[in-house]
Amino acid sequence: MTRIYDDPAEFADDQLAGFLDLYSDRVRGVHGGVVSHRAEEPQVAVVIGGGSGHYPAFCGTVGPGLAHGAVVGNIFTSPSAAQAYSVCKAADQGRGVILSFGNYAGDVINFGIAAERLRAEGIDTRIVIVTDDVASAEEEEKRRGIAGDFTVFKVMGAAAAAGHDLDEVERLGRAANAATRSLGVAFSGCTMPGEDDPLFTVPDGHLGLGLGIHGEPGIRDVEMLRAKDLAELLVSELVKNAPADAGRRVGTILNGLGTTKYEELFLLWGHVAKGLRDAGLEIVDPEVGELVTSLDMGGCSLTLMWLDDELDPLWRADAYTPAYRKSGSPLAALREPTADELAEADAVVTAPEAGEAAIRLAGTVRDAFAAIEATLREHEHELGRIDAVAGDGDHGRGMLKGVTAATARLSDAGEDVGGGWLLQQAGQAWAERAGGTSGVLWGAALEAFGRHLDDRATGYPADVVVGGVREFATTIQQLGGAQPGDKTLLDALLPFVDDLEQRVSGGEELAAAWAGAAEVATAKGAETADMRPRIGRARPLAEKSVGTPDAGATSMGLVVTAVGNVLKERNQ
């Protein structure tokens, strides 16, 4: 739906006023439309036009290498002859004028009148009508003009910029039109400013094959197709309708009609490109995006211009307009990465050489993960039940996926690696597989813990291990952005770390200290589960995802308890 306007009747003029304000450094407004500022050398003036509602057609493609002026009519309405005359007079540089537009009766009449008037005044004026839409008529000269407007304008704009004379620019424009074919599909109609209902509709779940850009009748309605099949249809129909003397190279446009987004066009392009190549065609400088739209219509069209040695360089040439900008030089300055650079980027980081202590530590890590997996598997459903109260009930499943991925990675690792590196690997595997924000946080925290444990160390005194646990907690705090009391796993974790630090600095042995602190964590986890989740303002995604708060605190209690048991066993 068209939403932004003041007086709907003034929409076309009002939008043109905004356009002229925006691009006042390169175009000026004249009665009836827009004229580009001039190059030093006079050129044949290519003046394009038609109704509004098709941006960037037509004023968006005025500028160096493309059109010299655009006549701007009301929405979906031909400009008057007086408008076309005025724009041509302003665009004329003494080398004659080409008036070019899609084949619609109103445009044919009005631009035709303007051309007569200009000729009567001694301004040599030629008309090049675009007839690319294969769906609109059997006879080529009766076809409507759609996105093929652009290929024809582009060729003439490039020819004019290259200094060609009027005869030559006209001849090349006609050649471009003769070489261009388009086919469009519509998914939904468009709505005029001030209207609530669309100008036309497409039946639900269907697409209008060949439907015109003002809703003119197409060939037929077809049940909506998958992208792959849609691409096949467009490519095969165009190839079938190729000009008689068609070569192998095609300038290509996959054009969006309005509400069809670039992501959708890219997706379709993947299939279209393959289809064209499978048909033996060489794609030259493809354009995927909006070049001729139809207000907020849903749909797209495919345009092919079969290139010969004459059209090819004109299609490739530079241009610089509000909506279409092309330059070879920034790309020429780029280079692909060297083999060395590629190898460096792809290099897998290998485990650092580990000392004896680190290899012993690796055993503890393996035992700990086995214990964590066992306890999470035992409590999976209970965690899910708790999570379902305030979350989506998948906390048990997610934690189990994380730890399973971690233990699998530990089995894959060699025997002579250190515990610090192993813990980092476990964290990465956990994050990749567990999913959700809490899974990612667990993974990152484990990785940080691992980085804290130097695999070249000769031993791991309790305060070093506790420092790693603090890193684990700090990582979750910093990355997750939650505060204590926010009903997250922190509400079990932070009391655990505080208590652990206190016990160890008070001289307690690590295993005993851990077991004691784990009891605190478990109690806090249970307590947290009794509270209702709080919803804050900022970082809504974090809160929603970390927001399996009671379950998160509960599982934290389970994990530290399991690890505590492993430490006790290995201590004996």
Place this chain on the structure above:
Amino acid sequence: MTRIYDDPAEFADDQLAGFLDLYSDRVRGVHGGVVSHRAEEPQVAVVIGGGSGHYPAFCGTVGPGLAHGAVVGNIFTSPSAAQAYSVCKAADQGRGVILSFGNYAGDVINFGIAAERLRAEGIDTRIVIVTDDVASAEEEEKRRGIAGDFTVFKVMGAAAAAGHDLDEVERLGRAANAATRSLGVAFSGCTMPGEDDPLFTVPDGHLGLGLGIHGEPGIRDVEMLRAKDLAELLVSELVKNAPADAGRRVGTILNGLGTTKYEELFLLWGHVAKGLRDAGLEIVDPEVGELVTSLDMGGCSLTLMWLDDELDPLWRADAYTPAYRKSGSPLAALREPTADELAEADAVVTAPEAGEAAIRLAGTVRDAFAAIEATLREHEHELGRIDAVAGDGDHGRGMLKGVTAATARLSDAGEDVGGGWLLQQAGQAWAERAGGTSGVLWGAALEAFGRHLDDRATGYPADVVVGGVREFATTIQQLGGAQPGDKTLLDALLPFVDDLEQRVSGGEELAAAWAGAAEVATAKGAETADMRPRIGRARPLAEKSVGTPDAGATSMGLVVTAVGNVLKERNQ
């Protein structure tokens, strides 16, 4: 609605594959996203990213002068830490990495983890978070990132391209973020691929003020505003939220969210630009278009970056990416038209010097138009009634408007002008005022008739006048594209001209011949009125508009009869 896809679950990957195929000459795909080909000199790598569905954010702004890589997540979903890590490794050129993204919890976490991993491998990695959305939180550092992503990325991309080191690029990026404010409005929600219903909605007739680009809650719903009021709201809220040390210059983006079309944005821009200037701000290199979208969401946002001498040149700098291309040089090669050129374009064509015969002819033209006006006024309602059978019933009204405009123009013309020039003027006035295709055709035909009558001639023999009438008919035939029998005014006009030519070449005097031919035309006009309109295939607009067929033939009969009477009178 999102329509083009194969497997909805694979949408993000599939669209990326198409994008990579399309731009394979300048970017390459790596695990997790896209990396630009390299410039010769190594640069600090600016890596941007986030979920898909926001094109051109993020991969569309990778290229010279902007980002060096983009991490591409699933739709509206943060990429994983592993994806971000992989893209950064591939983008790194040995001068360090900036990871920059909008402030969303998932991105903060995953990019944070990736940065830690990179640092652990010795790649200096900095994080610059964009927080421009003033609607999302009071505290600046808690705000979400929306279209201000672009200003921050642009500044850092330009700084990296200028060769600055990591510290400096990071510092400038933070300065750009501190200087950037955005506010958005949503008119309608967006639909995920494969879904029938939108992810969220905006109440009918309202806009969501400050609604986030994933549907996050805004400030409030507001009744839909006229464009002028919407612009005022956006400008005033941003100015109110200006940074403490704000200067006078603002880099500006008016960003479309998806289905809001460029014409609407231009219209709004007219008001926004005025509002900014009224607020004493100088607009620098404004961008109006889609830079950060949200699938097919309706809405827009305004972004201002307050520029100082440091940010100004970085905002203005050239860039060349798939979706954003800027170059000063094509514009520098343009010049505004000279005063002489302007005068030439605006020159009003004056009447050529007229001979005695031409001035006598002018009298006949004036009398003829007075008679045509009288007869059309008399028959206005009858013509309307006839037209209402197959058309819209306004033929009488339209013809009267045309002839009234013509006679007014004749009164305005001086006394010493020739009949040929006068007829051209009458035709132009008729076409401008009568409207509809038949009005335009009448005007053009009169103009052609007038051009045929040389105002320097010493007399107007019957065959010259008849030649003018033939021009009149040919013009309508050529411009309108209708054929005899198509139920248009041609069905009265062509028999008239044929008969007139025959009589005159047979030696009959002009007035008598005209009167006789007029009877034929009237009879044919009446006959035509008995037939049902025929609808052909090609040129639907022409047929619909010229398609007041019976009424058109009838009025043609009336007109030639009235003119015949004038010729007879003046002959006496």
